[in-house]
Amino acid sequence: MTRRPTIADVARTAGVSPSTASVVFSGKTPVSDATRERVRAAAASLGYAGPDPLAASLRRGRSGIVGVVFEEHLGAAFLDPVKTLMMDGLADAVAPLGAGLLLLRDEALTENAPTLSTAPIDAAVLIGCSGLLRDSLELVRARGLPVVVVEGDAGDGVPRILLDNREAQRQAADHLRRLGHRSVAILTLPLDAGRRRGWVPADAEIAIDVTRERLAGARDVFPDAVAYAAAGSFIDEGLAAGRVLFADPANRPTAVIAQSDLLAAGVVRAAEEAGLRVPADVSITGFDGVQVDGLAPYELTTLVQAAAEKGRAAGAAIAAMLEDREPASILLTCTFREGSTTGPVPS
Amino acid sequence: MTRRPTIADVARTAGVSPSTASVVFSGKTPVSDATRERVRAAAASLGYAGPDPLAASLRRGRSGIVGVVFEEHLGAAFLDPVKTLMMDGLADAVAPLGAGLLLLRDEALTENAPTLSTAPIDAAVLIGCSGLLRDSLELVRARGLPVVVVEGDAGDGVPRILLDNREAQRQAADHLRRLGHRSVAILTLPLDAGRRRGWVPADAEIAIDVTRERLAGARDVFPDAVAYAAAGSFIDEGLAAGRVLFADPANRPTAVIAQSDLLAAGVVRAAEEAGLRVPADVSITGFDGVQVDGLAPYELTTLVQAAAEKGRAAGAAIAAMLEDREPASILLTCTFREGSTTGPVPS
DNA sequence: TTGTATGCGTTATCAC
DNA sequence: GTGATAACGCATACAA
Numbered sequence: 001m002t003r004r005p006t007i008a009d010v011a012r013t014a015g016v017s018p019s020t021a022s023v024v025f026s027g028k029t030p031v032s033d034a035t036r037e038r039v040r041a042a043a044a045s046l047g048y049a050g051p052d053p054l055a056a057s058l059r060r061g062r063s064g065i066v067g068v069v070f071e072e073h074l075g076a077a078f079l080d081p082v083k084t085l086m087m088d089g090l091a092d093a094v095a096p097l098g099a100g101l102l103l104l105r106d107e108a109l110t111e112n113a114p115t116l117s118t119a120p121i122d123a124a125v126l127i128g129c130s131g132l133l134r135d136s137l138e139l140v141r142a143r144g145l146p147v148v149v150v151e152g153d154a155g156d157g158v159p160r161i162l163l164d165n166r167e168a169q170r171q172a173a174d175h176l177r178r179l180g181h182r183s184v185a186i187l188t189l190p191l192d193a194g195r196r197r198g199w200v201p202a203d204a205e206i207a208i209d210v211t212r213e214r215l216a217g218a219r220d221v222f223p224d225a226v227a228y229a230a231a232g233s234f235i236d237e238g239l240a241a242g243r244v245l246f247a248d249p250a251n252r253p254t255a256v257i258a259q260s261d262l263l264a265a266g267v268v269r270a271a272e273e274a275g276l277r278v279p280a281d282v283s284i285t286g287f288d289g290v291q292v293d294g295l296a297p298y299e300l301t302t303l304v305q306a307a308a309e310k311g312r313a314a315g316a317a318i319a320a321m322l323e324d325r326e327p328a329s330i331l332l333t334c335t336f337r338e339g340s341t342t343g344p345v346p347s
Numbered sequence: 348m349t350r351r352p353t354i355a356d357v358a359r360t361a362g363v364s365p366s367t368a369s370v371v372f373s374g375k376t377p378v379s380d381a382t383r384e385r386v387r388a389a390a391a392s393l394g395y396a397g398p399d400p401l402a403a404s405l406r407r408g409r410s411g412i413v414g415v416v417f418e419e420h421l422g423a424a425f426l427d428p429v430k431t432l433m434m435d436g437l438a439d440a441v442a443p444l445g446a447g448l449l450l451l452r453d454e455a456l457t458e459n460a461p462t463l464s465t466a467p468i469d470a471a472v473l474i475g476c477s478g479l480l481r482d483s484l485e486l487v488r489a490r491g492l493p494v495v496v497v498e499g500d501a502g503d504g505v506p507r508i509l510l511d512n513r514e515a516q517r518q519a520a521d522h523l524r525r526l527g528h529r530s531v532a533i534l535t536l537p538l539d540a541g542r543r544r545g546w547v548p549a550d551a552e553i554a555i556d557v558t559r560e561r562l563a564g565a566r567d568v569f570p571d572a573v574a575y576a577a578a579g580s581f582i583d584e585g586l587a588a589g590r591v592l593f594a595d596p597a598n599r600p601t602a603v604i605a606q607s608d609l610l611a612a613g614v615v616r617a618a619e620e621a622g623l624r625v626p627a628d629v630s631i632t633g634f635d636g637v638q639v640d641g642l643a644p645y646e647l648t649t650l651v652q653a654a655a656e657k658g659r660a661a662g663a664a665i666a667a668m669l670e671d672r673e674p675a676s677i678l679l680t681c682t683f684r685e686g687s688t689t690g691p692v693p694s
Numbered sequence: 695t696t697g698t699a700t701g702c703g704t705t706a707t708c709a710c
Numbered sequence: 711g712t713g714a715t716a717a718c719g720c721a722t723a724c725a726a
Binding site: 353354355365366369370373375398399401402403404405406407 | 702703704705706707
Binding site: 047054063064067075081087088119121139236269293294 | 394397402408412421425426428431434435438447450464465466468486489491581582586612613616641642
C-alpha cells in the first residue's frame with residue numbers, strides 16, 4: 001500500500017481498538033504498559049508518525065494556531081524593534097496554550113493568498129496602526145473568533161492592549177520644561193499609511209493612534225511646538241529630519257521630542273553633524289526604551305515601554321477568551337528613564 | 348440553536364444540496380446565478396462566514412500553512428536583517444500557493460508547545476545554522492512533509508538554499524590584497540550556539556556553516572590572518588571587537604574583514620573612536636549588503652547577497668515539492684560591491 | 695483498562 | 711448545473 005498509515009492501521013496491527021491507540025498518543029487516559037508498548041511498536045513498524053494534526057484539529061475544534069495580522073509588509077514589521085519584542089512576548093504567551101503564530105497580512109494582495117477567512121486559526125491578534133484593520137476585524141468577528149487588538153482602534157467589546165502614550169509623552173515634555181526648555185520641536189512617527197515626510201500642519205488629520213496620542217502629550221506641555229513627521233521609525237529618518245530641524249542656526253530648537261528611540265538616535269547623529277553637543281546644546285528624548293544598536297556611548301532619555309509585555313498581555317487575553325473567561329483590556333504604562341541626552345537649556 | 352451554522356444548514360435553508368452550496372463558496376464548478384444568489388442569501392441570514400478552514404483542510408489534505416523553523420528565540424531571529432529579508436521573500440513566494448507562514452522554534456521549551464510534529468503544516472522550511480536542526484529534520488521527514496533547508500547542513504535528498512560564502516568572501520579578501528593589505532584581521536560571526544566572544548584558535552571547531560565558510564574564504568587569501576569571533580551579528584558587537592582589534596597601536600591590522608555588515612558597521616565606529624580614518628588608516632569590509640541604518644555617510648565595501656531571493660528560492664522549492672515536481676537545490680551567488688570603506692594600504 | 699459508536703464540517707466523484 | 715454518497719483521520723462519551 002502506498003498511502004500513509006492512519007491510527008486505525010496502527011491499532012489493527014497492534015491488535016487493539018482505534019480508541020486505545022488514540023489514547024496512547026494523547027496520553028489523556030491511563031493505558032497499561034503492555035498495550036502502550038504494543039501500540040508504540042506497531043506505529044514504529046508502520047512508520048506512523050503520530051496523529052494527523054488536521055484530523056485531530058477538526059475533531060477537537062482547535063488548530064492551535066493564532067493568527068497575527070500586520071498592516072504592513074512582513075519585512076517592514078520586523079524592522080521595528082518594538083514589534084519584534086512584542087512578537088517575542090506573544091510567542092511566549094501562546095506557547096503554553098500549545099499554539100503557534102501564523103503571520104498574516106491585512107490585505108491579501110495576491111489572488112489566493114491566505115487570509116483571515118481561510119486560515120485555520122483559533123484566534124487573531126491585530127497589530128494596528130490606522131483604521132485599515134477594520135475589515136480584518138469584521139472578518140474575524142464574523143467567524144466568531146476571539147480577537148485582540150494591540151495599539152489600535154478596536155470597536156466595542158474587543159479587548160485592547162494599550163499604552164499610556166499621551167501621559168508618558170507628557171512626562172518627557174515636562175522633564176524638558178523643568179530643564180528650562182521653551183523652544184521645542186517634535187519629531188513624529190508617520191501620520192498615516194501614506195507616510196509622507198514633512199512639517200505637520202496645525203490642523204493635520206492624524207490617522208495613526210500612536211502618533212496622535214504622543215503628539216497630544218507633547219503639546220499638552222508645549223502647545224505651540226512645531227512638529228515634523230518622519231516617514232518611518234528609522235535612524236536614517238531621524239537623521240534626515242534632524243538636518244531639517246537644525247538647518248537654521250538662528251532659529252533652532254533647544255530640545256527635540258522624538259516619538260521613537262530610532263528617530264531620536266538619528267536626531268542625535270544630526271546634532272553631532274551640525275556641530276551641536278548633546279545635551280549641552282540640544283536635548284533629545286526618545287520613546288520606546290529599546291536598545292538602539294550603535295548609539296553608544298549615548299544613553300537616550302526616553303519612555304520605556306514594556307514591549308514584550310504587550311505581546312504577553314495579548315497572549316493572556318487570547319488565552320482567556322479561548323477558555324471562555326472574560327478577557328481584560330489592558331493599559332500598560334511607560335516608565336520615564338533619564339539618560340544622557342537631556343540637560344538644562346543652554347543659556 | 349446556539350452552535351455555529353454549517354454549510355449543511357445553509358444548503359437546507361437555501362433549498363439546495365450541500366455539495367451545491369459548497370461549490371458556491373469554492374467557485375470550482377459553474378453554478379447558476381439564481382442558486383448562487385439563494386445560497387448567498389441563506390448564508391447571510393444565518394450568519395455563515397464561509398467554510399470551516401479546519402474541515403476544508405482535512406478534506407483537501409492541505410492546511411495552507413508552511414512552518415518556518417528557527418533555532419533561536421523569535422526575537423533574536425528578527426534582529427538579523429538578512430533573516431528578515433529572507434522571511435519577506437519566503438512570504439511572497441508561498442502566498443501564491445495560498446499558504447501562510449507559521450513560526451516555529453526548533454526545540455520546544457514548554458511542555459505542550461506547538462511543534463513540528465503537532466502543527467498542521469504542509470511543508471517546512473528550516474533556517475539553519477548548526478546541526479541542531481537534525482532532530483527537526485527527522486521529525487518532519489517522518490511525517491513525509493516536504494522540507495527545505497536554508498543555509499544549513501541538510502542531509503541526503505533535502506533541497507538546500509545556499510550561498511557561495513567562501514568564494515564571495517575570497518573576493519573581498521582579494522580586493523584587499525590588491526590594495527596592498529597584508530596585515531588583516533577577520534571578525535567572524537559566532538562559532539557555535541555557545542556564542543562566545545574571543546580570539547579564534549587555529550584549530551577551532553566551527554559548528555556554524557556560514558562562519559566556517561566565510562572564514563575559509565578569507566583564509567584562502569590571508570592564510571595567517573588572525574580571527575576574532577563576535578557573540579552575534581550586531582553593531583555593538585562589532586564595536587566591542589573593533590576595540591580589541593585596534594587596542595594595540597603598534598600591532599594594528601590595516602584591514603578588517605567582518606563577516607556581516609552589522610559587525611563591519613561596529614568596526615567602523617571603533618575605528619573612529621580610536622582616531623583612525625576609514626579607509627585612509629584602516630579598510631573594512633562587510634558581508635550581506637543590507638542597509639545598515641545609521642551608518643551614513645559611509646558606504647560599506649561588502650558582498651551583496653540576495654537575501655529576499657533566498658526566501659523566494661525556498662518558497663519555490665516548497666511549491667515544487669507540493670506539486671510533486673522535483674525541487675532543485677539552489678546556490679545563490681553574492682555580488683562584490685566596492686564602497687567607501689576600503690582603500691590602499693597606508694604607507 | 696479497553697472497545698464501540700458517532701460525528702467533527704467539508705469537498706471530490708460521479709451520476710443525473 | 712445539481713444532487714447523492716463517501717470519505718478525510720481522528721477523539722470522545724459511554725458501555726463493557
